[in-house]
Amino acid sequence: MQQLLMIEDDARLAQMVGEYLERSGFTVTHALDAKAGMALLQDPQGGVPVDLLVLDLMLPDMDGLEVCRRVRAMPGEVGKVPVLMLTAKGDPMDRIVGLELGADDYLPKPFEPRELLARIRAILRRRSDGAAPAAKLLRFGSLEIDRDARTVTVAGQPAELTSYQFDLLIALAERAGRVLTRDQIMEAVRGRELEAFDRSIDVHMGRIRAAIEVDAKNPKRILTVRGVGYVFAKQQD
Template identity: 80%
Template structure:
């Protein structure tokens, strides 16, 4: 089985070298891009860029804001539009984290960080994707909403709905338990396992993005409902 390929877009060359050496020892392929422009070119395959299974993205880059890079990644054509993105940042403002998640980042790790935690988060993201691909191939249909677990796609009335890899897993976790109220902890356990702590309110941010993708009116949702003080429920009877 080929090694997962990681792309780190980071202008701190020393940090990238340290991270690359550590991840290589853990069996990962590693490519470094020192600028946003170089990173986006590698993702699009310009100049023979390698296939990428996950992007480690610094928020502060010399030629482009990391949030803009994330936005551009999600705007790419083909499979790279859905590549998981793990954001790194030295900023302590929680708003940066929220904006990053809203733009489609799958996870967020502030600097400075322990390499072991970075490795654990990478493995968790890739495991979710692998488990999702190995799950039942049949699609789930709820009225006009179709969730194809094999293709990892979501469509509403035949039109594709854009969600990140993590948001897809959240949606599947809810849909598989349709009609059952789940706490935030239960949702996190279903998609991430027990080894990592959830970001405060990150579930709410992702739910907002999922609603924007699948609901006719995200402010008045009919499919993913909030149970105040408890969590969320996927309403299986609504269309």
């Protein structure tokens, strides 16, 4: 049974959503604030092996964006845990910043528990299906993508990507030389049918470039085709 950690200061909402998710086959652990939630993630003794983190943006002791940033800085698999951010704010910039900090998805409040469940399943499905029955390693010059380990290295150095960003990179690399629209990219990674928020793709592409390009402002691997989408270059360093 997959384990979810919810960091949410609204105890009533957390209980309602937690019960719904547990009826849907998940185990849910709840923390009322950032300190308690991060302790559960970090503590190897009393902590929980989290498969996905549901993180509220507005917490009493720490901004959810800062929590996301700190989680991504944690070592090992803990730092790679998928993050679904809940936000009560209507400003798209809050969502963009969350994605830039490493969140895999977001859901504005108020929301239907059924939509939250669908998004959670989509994120976990992308992670479990990430290793396709093809070559384990994809190599493009100094860039190496390991499907099974879900790791990326550039000149032997690890490149830090979220689960969703890894899937985006795989989708592009498998189709090297082919121009893909944003819709085609979202279709390739699956699970984004709930909302075609093009800007989120652009944000993630920026983060991927920052991780794998020598100069993210002058990319050589992931190229923008203006008015169309993106293409992964076949010929690289």
